[in-house]
Amino acid sequence: MQIKKVQLKNYRSHSEIEVEFSRGINLILGRNGRGKSSILEAIGLALFHIKDRTGKSTGKTFLKYGEKECSILVEFLANDGREYSIFHQYFEKKGKIMVLKDLTTELEYRDGIEEKLEDLCGIKAEYRDVYENVIVAKQNEFINIFKETPENRAKIFNKIFHTEIYANLFSNLKGLLEQYQKEKEELETSERVLSATLGNREERFAACREEEKAFTLWTKRKEEELQKKRKLTKEVEDWEKIEKEYEVINSSLSLQKTQIEQNKKEFLQHLSEAKRAKKARCLLEEHQSSYDEYTSLEKQIQERKKEQEVLQKIREENRRLKVENEKLELLREKNQKEEEILQREHSEYRMQLLILQKKIRENRKSKEAITLTLSDLQKSRKEIEASKEKQKEWEKESILLQKQVFLEEKHWKEKMERMSNLDIGSIQSFLEQIQTAKIKLQGKREKLIVYQQNIEDYQTAMETLKQKLCPFLKETCENVKNREVESYFREEMNKTKIEIEKLLKEINALQKELEQEQSYRKQEVSYKLLKEEADSLEKTFLYHRGLWKEVQLHLEREERHLEKLLLSRKFSDLEEIQQKIRSLEDTLLVLKVEEKEKEAEEFNKKIFTFENRIKNLEKERAYFIEKRKENESKIQEEKEECWKTISEEIETLEEKRKHLQASYRIYLENKKLAIPLEEIKEKMYTLCLERKERRKVQKSLEKQKEHLETRLRKNNKTACKENLAEVEKFLLQINERLGEIGQKIKHHKQELERLKAQEEKIKELAGKRNKIEKKWKKAENIRKNIKEMGTEVSKNILAHISEGATINFHKITGRSEKIFWSNEDHDKYQVYLLGANQKIEYHILSGGEQVSVAIAIRGSMAQYFSNSRFIILDEPTNNLDLEKRKLLAEYMGEILHHLEQSIIVTHDDTFREMAEKIIEL
Template sequence: MRIERVRVENFRSHKISEIEFKPGINLIIGQNGAGKSSLLDAILVGLYWSKRLRIRGLKKDEFTRIGTRGAKIEITFEEDGTKYKLLRDFSRNISYLKRFDGGEWRHVTETNMESVSAFIERIIPYNVFLNAIYIRQGQIEAILESDETRDKVVKEILSLDKLEAAYENLKDVVRTIEERKKSKEDFLKKTENIEELIKLNEDKLTETLREINEILSRLPELKSKAREIEEEVNGLDNLRKRITELELKIEKLNSKKNGIYGKITQLEKGIEERKEKIKELEEIVKILPDLEEKEREYQRLLKFKERYTSEESRLEKIINRLKGIKEELEDKLKNAKEKAERIRYIQRQLEGIEESMKELEQFASKFEEVEQMRRQLTRLKQYLGGLRPEEVKELLNSKRIEREEIKVKINEINTKIGEVSQGIRERKKAIDELRRAKGKCPVCGRELTEEHKAKLITKYSKEIKRLEEELEIAKTNKEELEKKLRELENDIAKLSSLSKVAEQVMELEKELEGVDLEELGSKKNEYEKLRDRYSKLKGELKALSADARKVPSYENRIREIEEEIKGYEERLKELREEMRKLGFSTIEELSSKLKELEEFHNRFIEVSNAKKELEELKKKLEDDKKELDKLFEELASVEVEIEEISEELEKIKDKYSEEEYNKKRNELLKLREEISGMEARKVELEKRRDEIKRLIDDLKKNKKEREEAKKEIERLDKALKRIKELRNKIKEYKTLAKEDALNRIGEIASEIFSEFTDGKYSGIAIRAEDNKIKLFVVYDGVERPLSFLSGGERIALGLAFRLALSMYLIGRINLLILDEPTPFLDEERRRKLIEIMERHLKKISQVIIVSHDEELKDAADHVIRIRLEDGISRVEVIA
């Protein structure tokens, strides 16, 4: 994966930020809190936002910029030659991933959060990204905490977890096959006597079919006889039912006749009572015309009073409310005019402050520039460790001269060692020749005697011993000089680095000569005070302007309200004039008149009700007379119907015999029971027949399945053997792959860690044990536990191991992200990190580093600076 562009909106301190990342080392620098690490978090959230991140405690509220509806993240990246564009819009809770294909962008996932995360997980698993690609701030040494966690990370990076899953899955397959085989074997054992069972059930089927045929031959005759008797019973039963039906009808008609007699008596009594009541009401209603005139006057005055009271109250409330609003508006108008005057005063103040700020702004900028130079000078001097810049060059030249002198001495010693070694070889050769020689001496040519031979051998042996002592002294001197030469080489390397720093120190000191920092600081403070004063006045001006602009609207509204009050007062005056025209000067006079008329009103209501009652009684009297006539007609009809039904009943009773009916019914019941029993037996036998047939079919099927089972057991045995062989091969491959990867990771980590510690540790050792990966450091040729390391060395080891993981993945994953790798490194290790970046990290296609350390710029290919201005992160491309 290579990230090309990241764009964020409303993400923490970033309102809108966009960064293009290029191949090589991309460095994001800036002060703490500027929003550097937020961009890396945006990459993590953009790629992997899902339940996993939410479960880990990361919430949308934590990264959403305050006062906005939600963050928005866009990431453009390239993977395996294909360009992708990813979007997460948290304000609308949507997400998508598109691929650039055929000149246009095409969707590759559904538009939801989880689908996008699942696709990214297939490209780079989350744990691989978090442990081998993205090294978060403060998490460098976390990889050292647990052997088990380290093992889990390595397995995921190497995809060994998939091999383990395959190994375990094959175990389940073996168990499934063994269970299948046992099932087949059990089936064969259970069906050993299959032939006997088939013969037994075929005999049962023959006997069942014989019994069914016997029943089928007898049933038709019985059913025919039953139908004949059933027809006779049904005829008698119909006569019996008709007798009962007619007797019930006569009983109901007699009851109905008695009811009609009761209604007639009651109606006749009610008619007489209504006639008496009608005479009384007719006398009362005669006075109604005299009361109607008084009632009309009463209603007219009552309606006016109700309207007058309601309208007067409503108008007075409106007038009072409008007067209250008018008073409030007058107060606001006065206040707004005062604020308008304050605005004019502030504007004059701002004009003066702007002039003063223009004069002081250059001094404030100069002070910031000088302060930054002074801080840089302090850091550089600390790096020099108390040495003066000129002393660094003197020391460097001195060390170089000393190095050349030592090289000359080593060459001289090497010459001497060669000469002495040659002398030793010559003398040993002479001794060998003397021991073999006879006759003349091979050295001096004299006659060689045993005595002379012994003297010469003794002489050469003493010379060899002397020369060997000289050789040992020379080698010791050489080792001491070579050790001193290595120390000088290290000193020269350090001083060469310090020499560049010393030049920067002298340049900065030269630039700071003659700068009056106190005066600049005073001007800066004065500028900042004016800026604060200007900002406060601007804020006050903004707040005042809104109210001051309302003066005309307040004045217009007051005039409108005065007109409204005047209109409502006129309507109130018209209402009171209307009451005077009715002959009343006050509402009390009107109320008094209504009280006088109220007695006539109440009497009018009583007489009106009597009139209504009279009309209702007359109508009911007519209705009762009609009802009485109908009842007499109904009584005559019922008496005729009773007589007709009684005649029909007598005729039917002559035809019906209860004794004959019971005799035929009992005979029919016995026949039906016999038929029912035979049919039930037939159904039972047919059911048994079907069951036996199914059983015979199943047995024959099992017989065929036995042959198939025998063949399947053979196939399962072969498959079981192949799968067990495959499991063993996976296990062997997993072990070899893990060992090979750990060896390579160990080599890379050893080289980086050794550089970090200036060779104090020759490397690291990695051992895999069960589900653990153990780490050791090699010191003085001996493996030491991690507890042997200091705090700074642990950071260095953690960084070395993580870098080794990333570099091992080169070719599969060419991306590394480091978040603040230097805070826990001392000056020397920070310098080493720069060297490692230049030598090792250049091998990775794309590296993204976030740091506040300006020194890392020297090793970066592209530099991006982030500043915090007014609470908002700003992005600036430097190189």
């Protein structure tokens, strides 16, 4: 992974900044407060979703003072070889906007961005934890992770190493074992309950067989009775069928008689209608000529009325044209008057415009002169304000540096005072004496071992020589022949014991002296730590005091620059310039050049409007005259004589029509009656045929009726119905008995099914219990094996990291000690520095050693845990002396050689030579 560019807008102290990074080592240089750490924070926030330095991740905390929104844009080359950009926008009150864009395909992602970034950045384990604790080493924080309590170290590194999964598995398996045990007990209880309630299946089966035999016998009896019922039912149904047929024939006969009577009535009615139609046809022939004459007169009257309507339209059109000409004359006169008024107003506005234009030219010249003076003064004011602003900034920085120098000097004096309280000469002298005492103690312990061995030898020799025999020659020993062997050896043993007691007292005295060594060693270590811290503080406060003096010089220089500016403009202070600017601005306002120009524009518009209106009035007047001439040409001559002639002809024709009107009405009334004569004759013929057919059907139905009456007299319906009722009653009793037996059989079968299901259930429960017992045993074995697995995995990882860290440490410091990272129960994730005869815990190391060890481990961890090939170091030279800083700068390239890109933030110039790109803020 490689970051290409970071762009910030209104973020922290940055209004707008764009920083480009290259491959290899990028160095960000700048004094404190220049926003170096803000750039790193923005990278972490955009790519790794970390929280800010206050522990929050809301937009309000990132905004520059006075702004309502801020944004972060990071362009980077991902592990898949393609370039992407991630954009974050934060608001004071609203939620944030987040967009990931593939710069190759222009595709944008707004959902699942965090998962996508995990793949693109190439981080193996926990995303944020690896970034915060491996990839980035924050200022004054990257060493603290190794100084945490064992419990906190275990939480942090178990998460990073992904070994907490084994502890979780161990815990989860305990719950699983408890669950299996509970399930097993529940199954055993269910088995016992089911076995207790299991009845005798054979007895129940025999009872069911007996009931089934009884059910078969009653079923046969029921079938016999049903045969009887079917036979009787058929006889009753046949008799009822004949009755129904008889009723149908009776109703059909009645219907036929009724329809024959109806036919007669309809025939007589049609006969009457035929006579009326015949009479109407005679009247039509009589009044035909009068009807034709009436229709001819009607047509002539309509033609004359149309001619009269044409003459009426001509008369109305002539009247309309005359009225329109009168109106046009009035409009022409009105138009002429309006034109005269507009001509007078046009002349007045023209005069006013000339006067106004003259004033505008004069005011414009005044405005140009004032504007030049005003711009000159405003430029001077900006220069003075800028100078004052710089003065304030230098004053603020001066106060901050003064306070910082005071506090650092105070801390340095405190350290020196504490050093003076420790007498390093007497401590070192005592430690030398301790070394001598150690040598003496070792000699006395060796002597004590010799004395103890002598006593054992005396004891053995005494036992051997009690019988005066030589242990080697197995014969009488001449040396002890006349001596008391036992008393001799006892005397020697007592002398040796006295010597041993003296030695033990001397050893105890020396050990008491050696017990004080630990406290003196701690005092010696404390003195060294204080010395290193005091030297570091002395360098820091001398550096800051030099910066403070530089700021004071800048401040004095700015004050002199301000005085020169004021003298060059012949003003005493900024207030006097501002008063002059306000005075000139007021003068510009009084001139009102723009307003007068607008007024002149309004006059021009009005004059233009008047001219257009006058032209339009002239056009309208010409139109009125032309229209009037056209109307006069359209007025036609009115023909009064023709009108009178047509009116008289219409009256004569209407009189004739009136005399013929009675004959016309008689003709129309009888025309409707005469039309259906042929239809009526056709209907009468049809009715005659229908009546003949109905009489034939009536005779056939009467024969059928007589036949059915004969059959009904032969059958006895009552006896059949009584026999059928008795059979149905007996069948009801049989059904009740069958129902009782069926219920018993059903109950027996249900019980048998229940017993069978219960036996199967017991077998199933036994099978499940056996499976759960096997699972429980397997889970117990797995749990035993998995308990220590997490620790073993972490030890392998730590061994690998320790090897790489030791190589890095040799390069940084030039020393031969070994870094050992342990993870035993008593020292969870404790870091040690191993020397020839020493094993020093991390928190006891000096500040410089802690930084060197931490950087060495971080470099090795970054290589092991991340495919991102990317690291960030924030102020890595803190607490390092000049020689170690040089070594770190010299070998930093080799430590970071496996990475594609690294970003180092510092105020130290030591790294300049080894950096591929330097970014100064």
